[in-house]
Amino acid sequence: MADDVLFEKRADGVALITLNRPDSLNAMGGQLMPMLARYLDQSLRDREVRAVVLTGAGRAFCAGGDVKAMGQRPAGAPAGGDQTRSVPGAGEEGVVGLREMQMRTSYVLHTMPKPTIAMVNGYAVGAGLSLALACDLRIASDQARFGTAFRNVGLSGDFGGSYFLPRLVGSAKARELYFTAEIIDAQEAFRLGIANRVVPHDQLEEETLAFAAKLAAGPTGAYARMKENLNLAWHVDLKTMLDHEALNMRLAGLSSDSREAVRAFIEKREPKFAGN
Numbered sequence: 001m002a003d004d005v006l007f008e009k010r011a012d013g014v015a016l017i018t019l020n021r022p023d024s025l026n027a028m029g030g031q032l033m034p035m036l037a038r039y040l041d042q043s044l045r046d047r048e049v050r051a052v053v054l055t056g057a058g059r060a061f062c063a064g065g066d067v068k069a070m071g072q073r074p075a076g077a078p079a080g081g082d083q084t085r086s087v088p089g090a091g092e093e094g095v096v097g098l099r100e101m102q103m104r105t106s107y108v109l110h111t112m113p114k115p116t117i118a119m120v121n122g123y124a125v126g127a128g129l130s131l132a133l134a135c136d137l138r139i140a141s142d143q144a145r146f147g148t149a150f151r152n153v154g155l156s157g158d159f160g161g162s163y164f165l166p167r168l169v170g171s172a173k174a175r176e177l178y179f180t181a182e183i184i185d186a187q188e189a190f191r192l193g194i195a196n197r198v199v200p201h202d203q204l205e206e207e208t209l210a211f212a213a214k215l216a217a218g219p220t221g222a223y224a225r226m227k228e229n230l231n232l233a234w235h236v237d238l239k240t241m242l243d244h245e246a247l248n249m250r251l252a253g254l255s256s257d258s259r260e261a262v263r264a265f266i267e268k269r270e271p272k273f274a275g276n
Contacts, residue, residue: 006057009049019036019054019055022060027068028062036105050217052112053119060123061121065155070153102159115216117138121144124146125148130158139198141199141204146186148165151179256274
């Protein structure tokens with residue numbers, strides 16, 4: 001029986017994580033979410049991994065919660081410690097389990113000190129959209145489709161979608177997308193700022209992995225500080241941001257990658273970044 005998530009650590013420093021329940025459009029059932037959390041933690045801790053690409057097998061990126069599994073749970077029943085679904089149980093245990101899984105997936109994708117890229121090959125809806133939005137960048141197939149979907153099953157949303165979406169498209173548009181559950185195509189997602197790039201479907205993997213490899217070959221220590229700055233900028237005033245930028249700028253300037261870049265410039269060659 002195939003694993004619900006596949007992991008490939010590539011020689012170019014890219015970790016490729018593939019959600020692998022194609023028969024259910026990679027819905028969050030089985031062991032998909034615990035395995036995703038484990039591979040994200042592994043990628044976070046492994047210094048040889050310098051960029052992470054998240055994608056789905058088959059014709060979907062991720063369809064969100066496993067609706068069939070939701071229907072099999074008795075009404076009002078607690079989740080019983082099951083952390084694999086995108087729906088909290090009625091009791092405290094379900095809330096705690098969902099919070100923990102959100103932190104181990106969406107939060108890690110957003111805060112990991114390395115670039116994270118969603119390679120959106122098809123449907124990214126519900127909590128699947130939230131996972132894509134948690135990544136730093138989204139490269140979409142021209143066949144990709146995006147939607148919040150929660151209203152269709154009478155739910156409010158999870159895995160950070162209501163945090164990320166308004167920051168990309170604005171509050172009013174985010175409310176519209178949540179209230180209507182409209183499915184938008186890749187070009188509309190690009191127009192709204194949800195997708196960074198749209199590429200032909202048959203070129204998606206090649207172009208995304210090449211882009212990820214380019215990032216992985218870069219000054220990943222500096223990327224970590226850039227990411228920290230950009231995440232912080234959502235929450236603080238300008239003075240605090242300037243103070244933090246100054247600190248990170250000076251710390252980055254002390255790194256071996258910065259010194260290598262200066263030497264390479266003087267010697268008129270391409271720098272070879274070690275990621276520190």
